[in-house]
Amino acid sequence: MIIQLIFQIFLIIAIAPLLSGIIKKVKSFFQIRKGPGILQPYHDLLKLIKKDSVVSENASWIFHAAPIISFAAVLAAGLLIPIYITQLPLGFAGDLIAVIYLFALARFFTALASLDAGSSFGGMGGSREMFIAALVEPALMLSIFAVALNVGSTNLGFISQTVAGMGLDAMSPYQILAFVALFIIALAETGRIPVDNPATHLELTMIHEAMILEYSGRQLAIVELGAMIKQLLVFSLLANIFFPWGIASQGAGASALVLALLIFMIKILVIGISMAVVETSTAKWRLFRLPELLSISLMLSFLALVSFIIVKGG
Amino acid sequence: MSEVIFGSKIMQLLIAFILVSTFMILGSTRLYSCVRSFGIQSFLLACVAGIVAYSTGKNDIFIVALLTLIIKSAVIPYIFIYIIREIKVKREVELYVNISPSIIIGGILVVISYYLIRSISIISELSSLALSASVSLVSIGLFIMISRKKALMQMLGILIMENGLFLGAISLTNGMPLLVELGIFFDVLIGVLIMGILIFRINKTFESIDTDMLKTLIG
Numbered sequence: 111m112i113i114q115l116i117f118q119i120f121l122i123i124a125i126a127p128l129l130s131g132i133i134k135k136v137k138s139f140f141q142i143r144k145g146p147g148i149l150q151p152y153h154d155l156l157k158l159i160k161k162d163s164v165v166s167e168n169a170s171w172i173f174h175a176a177p178i179i180s181f182a183a184v185l186a187a188g189l190l191i192p193i194y195i196t197q198l199p200l201g202f203a204g205d206l207i208a209v210i211y212l213f214a215l216a217r218f219f220t221a222l223a224s225l226d227a228g229s230s231f232g233g234m235g236g237s238r239e240m241f242i243a244a245l246v247e248p249a250l251m252l253s254i255f256a257v258a259l260n261v262g263s264t265n266l267g268f269i270s271q272t273v274a275g276m277g278l279d280a281m282s283p284y285q286i287l288a289f290v291a292l293f294i295i296a297l298a299e300t301g302r303i304p305v306d307n308p309a310t311h312l313e314l315t316m317i318h319e320a321m322i323l324e325y326s327g328r329q330l331a332i333v334e335l336g337a338m339i340k341q342l343l344v345f346s347l348l349a350n351i352f353f354p355w356g357i358a359s360q361g362a363g364a365s366a367l368v369l370a371l372l373i374f375m376i377k378i379l380v381i382g383i384s385m386a387v388v389e390t391s392t393a394k395w396r397l398f399r400l401p402e403l404l405s406i407s408l409m410l411s412f413l414a415l416v417s418f419i420i421v422k423g424g
Numbered sequence: 425m426s427e428v429i430f431g432s433k434i435m436q437l438l439i440a441f442i443l444v445s446t447f448m449i450l451g452s453t454r455l456y457s458c459v460r461s462f463g464i465q466s467f468l469l470a471c472v473a474g475i476v477a478y479s480t481g482k483n484d485i486f487i488v489a490l491l492t493l494i495i496k497s498a499v500i501p502y503i504f505i506y507i508i509r510e511i512k513v514k515r516e517v518e519l520y521v522n523i524s525p526s527i528i529i530g531g532i533l534v535v536i537s538y539y540l541i542r543s544i545s546i547i548s549e550l551s552s553l554a555l556s557a558s559v560s561l562v563s564i565g566l567f568i569m570i571s572r573k574k575a576l577m578q579m580l581g582i583l584i585m586e587n588g589l590f591l592g593a594i595s596l597t598n599g600m601p602l603l604v605e606l607g608i609f610f611d612v613l614i615g616v617l618i619m620g621i622l623i624f625r626i627n628k629t630f631e632s633i634d635t636d637m638l639k640t641l642i643g
Contacts, residue, residue, distance in 0.1 A: 282433065283553075402527075410447070413440075417443075421436060
């Protein structure tokens with residue numbers, strides 16, 4: 111049990127930078143550029159860790175504590191989300207509501223730190239982030255609840271185990287509506303293009319980059335790694351709630367575990383590539399048009415709930 | 425018989441996608457993407473009719489499905505695009521009710537129509553999805569007619585209502601007699617042509633197809 115716990119943490123930390131490297135590579139393929147190698151995020155993180163950080167004079171202890179708290183919150187959420195086994199090491203400690211609020215905790219402290227340094231860009235980024243968060247959170251909850259209602263439990267490990275057991279029967283209208291809703295939310299949660307542009311520091315468009323503008327050196331490395339881990343976790347939420355086939359169940363042998371690990375990598379790769387396709391084929395939306403996109407997502411997850419009630423006869 | 429058809433997974437999926445395409449029409453701000461979503465909706469409707477025909481084994485419903493495919497998902501969208509191109513209208517949909525409120529109103533309409541259908545106890549549990557989807561299509565089509573300014577969107581709204589009625593008819597009766605269906609298709613096609621000519625006239629007289637302008641007197 112302890113070994114699994116440690117292994118899951120190391121796995122998440124180890125493959126999160128690789129995922130963003132691959133997404134960057136795919137994006138540059140579509141833009142007919144060569145692009146950085148897929149191992150570039152590792153080099154960036156190592157370089158940042160070796161450097162000292164410069165901190166504003168006005169910054170209080172919150173500025174120093176926030177990266178660590180957000181990183182810990184995201185990592186703790188990683189222990190509640192099924193990655194390659196359904197029997198989670200900390201599955202007893204919390205369900206999907208805990209995961210959503212661990213993400214919210216991480217986001218809250220990042221926004222707080224962005225205000226703390228007193229730069230105008232930081233405050234702007236923080237206010238934009240909270241504006242989007244207020245729209246994303248209800249849609250995220252509703253879409254996972256639509257699946258949770260079907261399964262009859264809010265424990266994420268149990269959900270993916272049950273859905274995996276159902277086979278192709280799981281392909282019901284509510285499942286697919288909730289998937290589309292969660293895909294839109296994943297774009298917003300990971301700061302992808304219709305919502306936020308992860309590649310620029312242009313003051314008109316940046317959200318996440320504006321919040322972490324004051325960080326440098328080691329602290330920036332922690333913040334960046336936290337963002338990459340969050341991206342990996344949101345993708346594995348998509349993969350393992352809606353397409354959990356191939357996930358290893360309780361008491362699987364070593365070979366089954368290795369197979370489940372491989373299947374997980376492939377699923378994450380497919381989702382990452384489709385995110386990159388969405389990102390290259392759409393333009394960045396104006397900030398005040400975002401409520402339209404997110405209200406579509408909210409309404410899709412609402413439709414998922416309604417059609418569940420209609421089909422199952424509430 | 426109808427339980428067997430409408431209980432099947434693929435039918436539920438198609439009906440859910442029809443609802444999603446209706447929300448795509450509600451949520452888009454461009455005329456072209458509205459027309460494209462309408463084409464997708466009609467294509468899904470043709471698939472529904474095709475499945476009904478396949479599982480009941482009635483040949484005339486195949487003809488209905490084929491007609492839906494040709495007329496509603498190819499000819500009518502083409503007429504729309506022709507009109508948009510000919511009168512050189514601005515591509516944006518102008519609204520009385522903004523996008524996000526209208527999406528939320530659409531969701532409320534779906535819930536209301538579900539409750540309306542649930543109070544009718546004569547139908548089986550499984551075809552209630554199709555029937556409540558059809559009632560919500562009719563009400564959302566009506567809402568689009570009320571809340572959009574351009575005369576083209578009023579035309580689209582009435583076609584969405586017609587799609588809803590088609591879905592309801594085919595889910596209740598497993599296909600009406602071919603003669604009735606042919607009459608309806610002819611009506612819809614002629615209706616679209618007449619409305620198109622009417623829009624040309626409105627555009628000529630008022631130099632805009634904004635229905636707000638219809639209230640002003642032209643001497």
